[in-house]
Amino acid sequence: MHAETLQDIAMMHSDALLERAAQGDQKAQGKLVQLWYKRIYNFGFKFFLDHDLAMEVAQKTFISMCRNLPSLQDLGKFKAWLYKIAMNYCREEARRKQNSRSTPFDRVWNLESEQSPRWETSASRIDDPDRQYQRNEIADILHTALMAINEDQRAVVIMKEYEGLKFREIAEVLNISENTVKSRMYYGLESLKRILEKKNINKDTINYEL
Amino acid sequence: MSYKPDEGALIAYLYGELDGAAREKVERYLAGSEDARRELEALKAVRDVMGLVRDKEVIAPPLVIDNRTRFLNFSSPVLRTALAIAASLVLLMVVGKLTGVQVTASGNELKLTFGTPRPAQETPSLDVMDVQSIVDARLASNNAALQEEWKKSQEAFNANVRESLEKNSSQIDRLVTKAAAASEEQISAYVSTLQAENLRMIKDYYKMTSEDQKEQLEQLLVDFAKYLQQQREDDLLILQARLNDLQQNTDMYRQETEQILASIISNASVPVIRN
Numbered sequence: 001m002h003a004e005t006l007q008d009i010a011m012m013h014s015d016a017l018l019e020r021a022a023q024g025d026q027k028a029q030g031k032l033v034q035l036w037y038k039r040i041y042n043f044g045f046k047f048f049l050d051h052d053l054a055m056e057v058a059q060k061t062f063i064s065m066c067r068n069l070p071s072l073q074d075l076g077k078f079k080a081w082l083y084k085i086a087m088n089y090c091r092e093e094a095r096r097k098q099n100s101r102s103t104p105f106d107r108v109w110n111l112e113s114e115q116s117p118r119w120e121t122s123a124s125r126i127d128d129p130d131r132q133y134q135r136n137e138i139a140d141i142l143h144t145a146l147m148a149i150n151e152d153q154r155a156v157v158i159m160k161e162y163e164g165l166k167f168r169e170i171a172e173v174l175n176i177s178e179n180t181v182k183s184r185m186y187y188g189l190e191s192l193k194r195i196l197e198k199k200n201i202n203k204d205t206i207n208y209e210l
Numbered sequence: 211m212s213y214k215p216d217e218g219a220l221i222a223y224l225y226g227e228l229d230g231a232a233r234e235k236v237e238r239y240l241a242g243s244e245d246a247r248r249e250l251e252a253l254k255a256v257r258d259v260m261g262l263v264r265d266k267e268v269i270a271p272p273l274v275i276d277n278r279t280r281f282l283n284f285s286s287p288v289l290r291t292a293l294a295i296a297a298s299l300v301l302l303m304v305v306g307k308l309t310g311v312q313v314t315a316s317g318n319e320l321k322l323t324f325g326t327p328r329p330a331q332e333t334p335s336l337d338v339m340d341v342q343s344i345v346d347a348r349l350a351s352n353n354a355a356l357q358e359e360w361k362k363s364q365e366a367f368n369a370n371v372r373e374s375l376e377k378n379s380s381q382i383d384r385l386v387t388k389a390a391a392a393s394e395e396q397i398s399a400y401v402s403t404l405q406a407e408n409l410r411m412i413k414d415y416y417k418m419t420s421e422d423q424k425e426q427l428e429q430l431l432v433d434f435a436k437y438l439q440q441q442r443e444d445d446l447l448i449l450q451a452r453l454n455d456l457q458q459n460t461d462m463y464r465q466e467t468e469q470i471l472a473s474i475i476s477n478a479s480v481p482v483i484r485n
Contacts (some may be wrong), residue, residue: 030273033270033273034270037268037269037270038265038267038268038270039265041266041268042265042266042268045266046263055271058270059271059273062270062273063273066273138262139262139263139264142259142260142262142263143263145260146260146263157260160225161257161260161261162263162265166227167221167222167225167227178218179218182217182218182219182221182222183217183218183221185221186217186218186220186221186253187217189221189253189256189257190253192256192260193252193253193255193256196256196259201259202255202259203255203258203259206259206262
């Protein structure tokens with residue numbers, strides 16, 4: 001993971017916090033949630049491209065984390081362990097989404113929630129709103145491309161590309177061999193390449209637009 | 211140079227997860243293969259583009275987690291089932307106590323009693339012959355009763371039929387005689403009224419038509435008289451016109467002859483005679 005913010009650095013040096021949380025320190029658990037919430041939420045968001053589902057997955061993941069942290073033996077594997085929980089909830093939600101063809105009424109027509117600002121999210125602080133808008137538009141296109149690839153490949157790509165897990169860790173999360181992970185990554189990137197080519201998106205066109 | 215890295219190795223190299231020897235191998239291969247280099251570049255470009263997706267900022271909502279270790283976890287299905295069974299047993303016992311249920315099992319007998327048990331009344335047992343005789347007697351009496359019932363209903367039915375038949379036939383007779391008696395005078399009355407009506411109608415008709423005819427005839431006569439008058443006047447006019455003509459003609463002739471005579475007279479003095 002690239003250390004971009006103070007939070008990232010804090011995440012990478014949180015052994016002491018982890019230990020206290022594992023011993024049942026509620027304050028430490030709360031801090032751990034604060035540290036990791038953004039990561040797990042974004043993992044879920046990239047997986048579903050859906051804010052509500054991402055919130056749901058993050059919520060469930062952290063409740064499960066707080067319950068089961070004391071029984072985690074190797075705290076060094078905390079990261080893979082946490083993503084494994086999140087991955088399982090993602091799969092559960094995906095299954096549920098597939099099984100229920102109906103859409104909940106409040107998602108079809110919930111004007112109030114559409115009009116009201118979502119208190120959970122806030123736009124990242126970028127000075128130029130126009131640039132921000134274009135960036136959002138491109139992000140939307142890239143998200144859609146991500147949603148277009150196979151679910152297994154998508155999980156690997158997200159964990160590798162955005163969450164910065166090692167191939168070994170991803171193999172642990174998904175309970176498959178490291179080679180399978182790498183090959184899924186390879187084919188995931190290939191599919192993305194094809195999709196981006198079809199939409200005529202590459203670094204030059206994006207730079208031009210920005 | 212037969213080494214060709216598989217997809218896994220290539221991907222691991224792309225993400226910098228290859229250790230020394232393996233990495234060198236891949237690097238050496240890449241140095242010798244333009245295609246492989248280009249492929250890796252393409253994958254790297256995809257990575258760069260996809261890397262533009264930023265994380266969404268999100269604030270963790272408060273998580274309310276009850277982390278106390280509970281002695282009883284009511285949500286576990288096993289415990290729930292066990293508790294349900296225990297509760298129903300207790301309920302059964304309480305109900306049993308309140309209603310005074312007694313269950314006794316002795317020999318081949320299972321007794322379920324509410325309240326204090328009363329000794330069962332001894333009934334004199336019957337042997338086969340008794341049962342047979344009872345059954346026979348019952349059957350005989352039943353048969354007799356049935357027969358009697360049947361006979362009675364048959365008679366009642368017959369009587370009913372006869373009665374209704376009689377009633378019906380007398381009714382029909384009455385109706386027929388009434389109709390026969392009524393018909394003669396009624397018909398004559400009807401016919402006479404018809405005749406009277408017809409008579410009146412024809413009388414009216416004649417009266418009306420004769421009046422019409424008279425009127426028409428009068429009109430015709432008047433018209434004819436008028437016509438004759440007109441004709442006579444016309445004839446008279448024509449006659450007068452003819453007479454006038456005649457008068458004029460004679461006048462003309464007289465004048466002409468007078469002129470001729472005058473010329474003759476004047477010419478007579480001349481020796482030449484025209485004729």
